[in-house]
Amino acid sequence: MIIGKHRNTQAIIDLDAIKVNIQNEIKQLKQAQSLFAVVKADAYGHGLLPVAEAAKKAGAKGFCVAVIDEALALRQAGFDDEILVLGVNPASTAVLMAQNKITCTVGDYDFLIKAQLLLKEAKQKLLVHIALDTGMGRIGFKTKAELKQVLMFMQNYPQQFEFDGIFTHFASADSEDETYYLQQLTKFNELLSVITKKPRYIHVANSAASLWHRKCGGNMIRFGIAMYGLNPNSKINTPFELKPALSLVSELAAVKKVTKGEAIGYGSTYRAKEDEWIGTVPIGYADGWLRRMQGFKVLVDGHYCEIVGRVCMDQMMIRLPKRYDLETRVTLIGEDHGNEVTAQDVADYAQTIHYEITCGLAPRVTRLYKSK
Structure with a gap:
């Protein structure tokens, strides 16, 4: 059903602004680092497919989404890049992800046990990124013992699992007080020390970390809110100008x-x-x-x-x-x-964050795209 076409209430998306934000970030990266565009939640309300296309043209090497359906929408639209689902999912979805070459986040040992049987029966191999909980308290393994158990299990079943990446998520990389960020980074590096053969991707940097903590390490950047030209913390200046899209x-x-x-x-x-x-x-x-x-x-x-x-x-x-x-x-x-x-002005008045303002725009608000 087409909605919103006969009502002049519109979100106008400047795809060139998105490209510029990505290109400016890529200029700051080390040679071995890749940028993955975070396009979850309908690209933070900006529109999944047009934004993904613009991001790829600007140099993004892959995509991060929150749920499997977002990854499938990209696949069905012809994107063949790596797509990482950042959220955890039930083992029953493992075969679907493997069949569509969707990279899976794993933060629970039981998932692997159940998924292994399903993948073996379907003769499929699943790309896996291991999530580590270093202080976000959301998903992921917390101890070296847990991580060793997971690594051993995947080593025992190489026909079903490929260890492609490992990551954590910072709770306060956008804070002027770096104490908790540094605690999380230390915890991540401690957990990482148990891995003898590193995976292809090691990533910790969200937009805030990529802007203000460039020494945090890793070879992949998850570029989210800043890609849309919005500052993760409006009280701290960014190293380059962000262009709101x-x-x-x-x-x-x-x-x-x-x-x-x-x-x-x-x-x-x-x-x-x-x-x-x-x-x-x-x-x-x-x-x-x-x-x-x-x-x-x-x-x-x-x-x-x-x-x-x-x-x-x-x-x-x-x-x-x-x-x-x-x-x-x-x-x-x-x-x-x-x-x-600005979106920040709206968020300040509503006593929330600009993420919520743009993500909350309903589908019946027509998205119009402009690009030179």
């Missing part, structure tokens, strides 16, 4: 003049302070524009306009400086006449 725009669907004291929206939470021009914009919390955005500002003709009344499911109202024509553009994220609203 996403703008969010809509239009004025209705414009009316209200008199002083008139109420706007559900619950009558706003009353006009004077005679005012009110514009209705076709975007709401069902599109991912959060209900809590009441009181925030958007741009119309370069003017900051306050969101008045509660954000509805499909619409919201804004206070205009004057009467504007219907279909006048409204910019929720992006630049307009020299002024700007």
Whole structure:
């Protein structure tokens, strides 16, 4: 079903910005390092397939996704690069991943036991990246004994498993306090010491680590949020300029003049302070524009306009400086006449992070792509 094509509420994705961000990161890499583009969650809301294509053109050597379906979507679209599923999955999916040459994250010994039998029966070999829990507390092995057990098991079944990589994930690589990051890095290196024959990929660096901790090691970078031009920590300068790829725009669907004291929206939470021009914009919390955005500002003709009344499911109202024509553009994220609203501004107002803002944009918000 095609949705959103007849509603001018759009996320405009600048694929050239994504390419520039990747190319600038690649310039910082050591010769032996590869960049994998993290395109999970529909490329952080930017669109899986167009972003993956742009990333590959920019020099990405592989992809990281969160779930098997994302990897299958890339395969079905013709991508033959290595695809690592960062999340763990039940053993029943091992054969499917092997058949589609999807690299599997393993963080549980029982998975290997069950998967080995299924892979043997199907005559398939599975590419494996071992996850180590060094302090994230999410997935992965925590001790040398566990890791040795896993390595021995895979060595005993070379027809079913290929040890292709090992990794961990930092919980606070974007923090100005490096204490916990360094603890995790030390733990990772301690666990790594039990491996006699290193796999093809050893990786620890997410966007934050790749930007601010270039000496963390590894020969693969998992380039995520920074690829989309968003700073993992807006309080710390990045070593090169990040170019935001996403703008969010809509239009004025209705414009009316209200008199002083008139109420706007559900619950009558706003009353006009004077005679005012009110514009209705076709975007709401069902599109991912959060209900809590009441009181925030958007741009119309370069003017900051306050969101008045509660954000509805499909619409919201804004206070205009004057009467504007219907279909006048409204910019929720992006630049307009020299002024700007960033995804970070939206996140700060919503008391969240910009990851959640872009990932939360609903499918009915049309994605439009531009590239030279």
